Amino acid sequence: MSIQYIKGVGPKRASKLKKLNINTIEDLLYFVPREYEDRTNFKYIAQCKEGEKVSLRVKICGYPTTLKPRKNLSIVKIPVRDETGMAFLVWFNQDYVLKQLSLGDSIVVYGKINRFGNEIQITNPVFEKGKGNRNRIGTIMPIYSLTKGLSNNEMIRIMHNAIKEYSNKLPEVLPDYLRTELNLMPIKEAIKNIHFPMDKNSYLKARRRLVFEELLTLQLGLFLIKNRSNDINRGIQFSPSDEVYRFIDKLPFKLTSAQKRVFKEIEKDMEDNKQMNRLIQGDVGSGKTIVAVLAMFKAYKSGYQSVLMVPTEILAQQHYESISNLFSEYDINCELLIGSLSSKKKEQVLEDLKNGNIHVLIGTHAIIQEHVEFNNLGLAITDEQHRFGVKQRAILNQKGNSPDILVMTATPIPRTLALILYGDLDISIIDEMPPGRKPIETYAVGTSMIERVNKFVKKQLLEGRQAYIVCPLIEESDTLNVKAAEELYMSFKDTIYKDFNVGLLHGKMQSQEKDNIMEQFKNKKIDVLISTTVIEVGVDVPNANIMVIYNAERFGLAQLHQLRGRVGRGKYQSYCILINGSNSRISRERMRILQRSNDGFYISEKDLELRGPGEFFGTKQHGLPDLKIANLFTDIDILKLAQQKAKEILDRDYLLIDEEHFLLRQKIINMFGDRLENLILN
Template structure:
């Protein structure tokens, strides 16, 4: 058995109890532990003297114990341990709160080195909650760069540091070099063993930077190779359908009750070019809320129909699928095109009827939910498969849909604005089109950031808008740590609004723990105007059209990222009425204030997504898991953009010479790619 695959409990200092704690942060094996990199570092090499210490700064000191410890008890449940220390420049005090047991650890005259935050209170210099080492100690907590790890309950950073150190001593020689020698030499990279040692316990800033560069490059190269292989496999295996050129499409566009924007025309031309070639189309259409993606999808379906092929569109929820079905049917009413809806709530008789007509070729366009990818759904001549709100579907679900026909063209749509560079990573197996322009005349949503002190004015404004016939979304505080707490906060808000503030109106609640049918029912009631105020967690359906709702209120807006705030704002502004987004912000930090400023300044989703990446990094930008993208252990897709571009170029060069990494020198890298994409690509790699 490979020693790195062993359970982490066999690492010195772990055992079954600590292993259970480590599992909570995703560490099951020795390898998981070795590749569990620090989230930050603290440089404890900077030594100061007591006289020159700066209030509020952390520093290390070489000192002697200068007197007996004292314990103060200013109030119940609080004890303060004070130990006097001195160096050649002055006297200070080590301070610990509720840790009086430490008093027995020190002797007068004993030499120690300490690191902690300096606090100057009146004429007294304190070093609060310091870490310390006695002279000659082998436990290096001071005088070095110390790694700071992500932790879990009842696991300290000191424990984690010690465990990692033990793992590296025992197992570092089992780590294999997956990069071929010629790549290591070409980019002058540190060896993988050196890199891992220096990423956990860097001897210097230079060593840390080289170690990080090595590990980031390896991770991004592996990722890029995997994505390119998926893309090549999809393209090379799949000779696509060659759809006919037709003037009828131009006549259809001319009859539309609105003009397409330049961006829509550009994207349509890209899709037409794909559809008229004999290669299978795999294209992502990205566009902000209201940019007109659905129209583009309908035009592609019209083109497929003119060539004698069926089309299918899959949406993540019944309400969204029904909305698309109604839009498509309405736009194609003047043509002899048969459209049907397939969703879970249909009666069995109706489902059977739809399935029968579909297989016989009597349905041209099918719209539905996940029900579409079931085995019982058989097409007569599927030519175009479309998925909407792609981030809600995995790569494998998209693959299953495309297998319903003989290499149909695939069109993927998303309203989540993602910067182009990041989109190339997230959707590495797709070509990308962007609709970066909104139709003319669309009113901008007026956005305001306010404090809780203005809540009374806000509620009066809401009441007046409802009396004028409008509807309102209110999103409850987001508590990241707990879905249950989210729901409790939401229920509390709902109760206050229903029974006190808005008791004359119809107020309903929506949250993620409700059954799908219950959520659908509430959203439909809101859509039909039977609900005035919908209090919700962040589960409000993406893309649902409620033209009459014109106010979005978000409590504790400081807890959300920009991308999510923008998505929530996009629930309103879909009708003829002026719409408003009210951000109730209680955050005092610079980043929080900056987020609110950006939201008030722009409605452009792409600018907002760029800023969100800049302010928070991609880790929080969205969960990578929902995009079917492997988790990255060290690379940051925003800050490591230069390394990413080098890795992309190198991956292209490697695959131009060896498309499926058949050469023995790539064997370990190939295994790493398989592990990285396991369960994410429906075994499309190397199968």
């Protein structure tokens, strides 16, 4: 039903609510407050502290004064008292209060305390007269995200009306046995208490109920997609072969036990008749690529082509060189497909690919263009998965007849979260580093140490090394006190590093330009590379052993760890210097975590703990439904519970066809749309 028929809405307000993605009554009821103002905390005037917001019971004890210090500004000041002292209520440009308040009135007020000498003032307070029901003071007030022309008070009135009229009609989608087992609030109560909680405890119980329902629905949907895809998608059954182990024995290095374990998981998938959909998670430098190479070798031995898609041309070039080298003793033809190839070369590659003369193709987004045809694609691999997403993976999948899919990421995320972000994939983790890699020495310093940092960098450069210097922004900003890459580049190339070749790299450059700069850095034609975070997914430059990050407090821990992983790839001791422009306790704690650990999984857990809500890891590109209430990061405990219960429910009722699960099934279909409906109804 349209929201315009709710009391207090109408067509005009309905169009404003639509800007907040509120189209139906259900949308409105699930539009939860962004925060709350606790106005239940009554104090005496003598207890008030500067800057705090409080509720007071006071009596007007004198006549108001009105000041007009300048045109368009009036200040109304009314004296009040309680049994412990006196204060002044102060309003700016709100002369109408003079008609509403009189000497001797008893009122309750809520506002911010300011002190001027011995005088206590409450600025622009909210007030209510009389002893009847309190709507605005003595309660926990919801604060909503708003749009132009819609006030918080209007939103509260609309929400009161909607809850009164429609909350009884909300279906209870959770089965009774589950609500009883987990002691979850009924839906009607939960909706009422998420908007207008009686106290903190009733808010927490309401939120737990709603978050659990949302995460359970999401996880059930993802499990159903995965289970049904496994049932439906018959994949390629690759032949068992010992030749891959002879290939492993000839490698110039030994595999770690983690690499061996993950390859065993991949091998088992490839020899099964179901389509492989597997994610390899591994920290920077853990050796994911060689595991992918072994899978390619296995595909080749079974007569199939493989493809590896990466986000940048220079990374594609790097993979092409290293993989071609590993396959050089075998009759495996590797080829490169990137945008900058000449038309003639591109035509030749496309023809050879279609004819089956190319066994392994390595490239960028160019691979998923329409005119790219494979002869017999058996294995599709994407590297740095978070740069692509569900849609690109689906296009790659269509290039063959249900090829096995392998996705790799160097962004370590907790397994529980990975089950949501990559709900349709099996997960393998390479949690061990190859032997002999020296840990990167990490130092966090304040801005007062910049001169010493520059001297240290110059010393390394004079010894023949190279350095990255990273900034959060491209151009100088008036609003943020952060070093901009362009500003730093202009300054450094003519002063501190004038005796060295200095390069600049940022996201606004064309792909070709970025690749050229990285190529020059890799070939030692640039000594100091000043960059934004575009180097986060970059190429190996073994000679670069120093990373300086300005305004490190502005990056997430996981991102700082990714950036740090750009060094430490050669035989030289490597260093990461974090210049911290903040004195906050949290900022210092974050820097300490990076100094103590080189373990990406530990760091990502800590990032979740410290950062709380917000985009720890973008979910949009994963093609996930929007979450209205739950937060994947702060609600990790509820997420674990939802995952456990989702498995139990599907063990009990594989397709959710029992009557007790009917409404839950309907909610899942509404959340996922056609993507799921066709799967579970067929």
